Amino acid sequence: MSKPVTIALDAMGGDHGVEVVLPAALDKVNASSQLNLLLVGEPDKLNEKLRSLGAADHPQLEVQPASEVVEMDDSPAQALRNKKDSSMRVAIDTVKCGRASACVSAGNTGALMATARFVLRTLPGIDRPAICTTLPSHRGHTHVLDLGANVDSKAEHLMQFAVMGSELARAVDGKPSPSVALLNVGEEDIKGNEQVREAAALLVETDLNYVGFAEGDDIYLGDADVVVCDGFVGNVALKSSEGVARMIRNFIAEEFKRNLLTRGLGALALPVLKRLGERIDPRRYNGASLLGLGGIVIKSHGSADALAFAHAIDIAVVEVEKDIPNRIRAHLESIFEQRQVV
């Protein structure tokens, strides 16, 4: 970090709350003197955990009180209307008022999206924010959006997602013109459903590096930097992928635990298996960006551990440094100006 950055953390959100958020926070501030973290939540719980971590007076950690907690099964409307002093809401409010430059929450996705949208508003030209994450590929990684913020996306929405994903990839990966593909069921132009075909027609009119259709497996080949899809489709792709990866990890463990001989081999091969485990460790990809908002909000997986939550904080820092919302805003403005000229 070249200058100080302040990030707000919803310290009560997710399956583990303070037990995960605070160790992750401490780890991050110890690694960088430029990072300040606002720990948002119930002060008693926070201070107790800070004391137990020996970090009660850490100069880069500050407690920001919030008396309520959004539960994983609260509906977005419930969270928004009835929990105005929740750790999630207060964390987002600190972004709105400029005290923090971004916030990170492991709380429930629907409530986080609804609250962020209500407080931070969408950028001009954005109808619907989208959830974007990076997935590993043979060549590095692929940015995929939307992963579940929207169902029944129209062509225009998919085009907006493409702009958001492209700006994110450009800033984060340093690629001047990231390639963008539309997720479809076949690579031929004739296949696919109506909104995808219409979105393709819109995308060729933009200055994006649109490279055509991709199929589900192309996400992992890494031929495109950004893969765009409706949130229903993206969510199913993401969850299916997680399911397969988990199944294979279990199969590997089962095969090496089959008998004494295979156990011995497993012990010998531990460094290899560990490297493999790291390469497919979902924690290394934890942290999804809520794009299209007037501020930076990162969603951590609800079951994230401290290592995974720390990775989500890293993503927030990068997006602050790269000023992602303003990049998206500027790119959309240029597209709309171009349309008006035509």
Add this chain to the structure above:
Amino acid sequence: MSKPVTIALDAMGGDHGVEVVLPAALDKVNASSQLNLLLVGEPDKLNEKLRSLGAADHPQLEVQPASEVVEMDDSPAQALRNKKDSSMRVAIDTVKCGRASACVSAGNTGALMATARFVLRTLPGIDRPAICTTLPSHRGHTHVLDLGANVDSKAEHLMQFAVMGSELARAVDGKPSPSVALLNVGEEDIKGNEQVREAAALLVETDLNYVGFAEGDDIYLGDADVVVCDGFVGNVALKSSEGVARMIRNFIAEEFKRNLLTRGLGALALPVLKRLGERIDPRRYNGASLLGLGGIVIKSHGSADALAFAHAIDIAVVEVEKDIPNRIRAHLESIFEQRQVV
């Protein structure tokens, strides 16, 4: 097999045509004296390959001439209108006229579905046929449909898919009342898109063992015997899953090839890695059923090798023995009768 079964094979279809289909066919007839295979395609090519395999006069293999071949990039309409003597079409015709009880093709999916639908027609009560395959799970396997025959499926279509998948699971797995789930983006009732919510309402009215919504990863947990979805969504789920599995297989190979030591470990661990490879080998799951037609049609992967194609033949045999189309027809009739009574 308790009595003789005749299956027609599109011997020219797929990436490898006779080179894969004939070795697979020979393998299967050598394994079962009750199986007869019609090899549909260009007689010269077929007879030459049969001679090279030493199977020119095999009593269970018969050549059925067809002068044309549907190419992988032929559109369904082209294949249907202009290639009436294709190996694919003739294979399906033998099912129609009753000479074969099922056919297997590795040819292009769109053409196969269009031709099968034109020749064999859909069953009464079925608006759209669907593509169904089994995917591995922690507990065994899951039947998933539709995998790409239909986009923009309506609730009524999803209900019909559920009946088809349920009958397949009941017959093939011997479960009296297979559990059926709808693929969705969240397990709560409020989530999802309109057609999924409407389909849920239809399904609770049937006698199916409908167990609610499933997410992408649930396919691989195996909590439901049958997972139903729109073809666009199912195709993306399937392809994404294949992509992740392939990536992890490559990562495993890379990690064990990293240096001399890891190569040595890989050699030692070969039996373990081989077992693992077999458990996640997509060839063991090759063969998708085109359900809802007045006959049995199995689609093999275009790039299938002989082992994989042989597995698709196995699926055809099972569906013949279990009389799948008639089971689906009977179940749908009972549902429609029930609706009329109500």
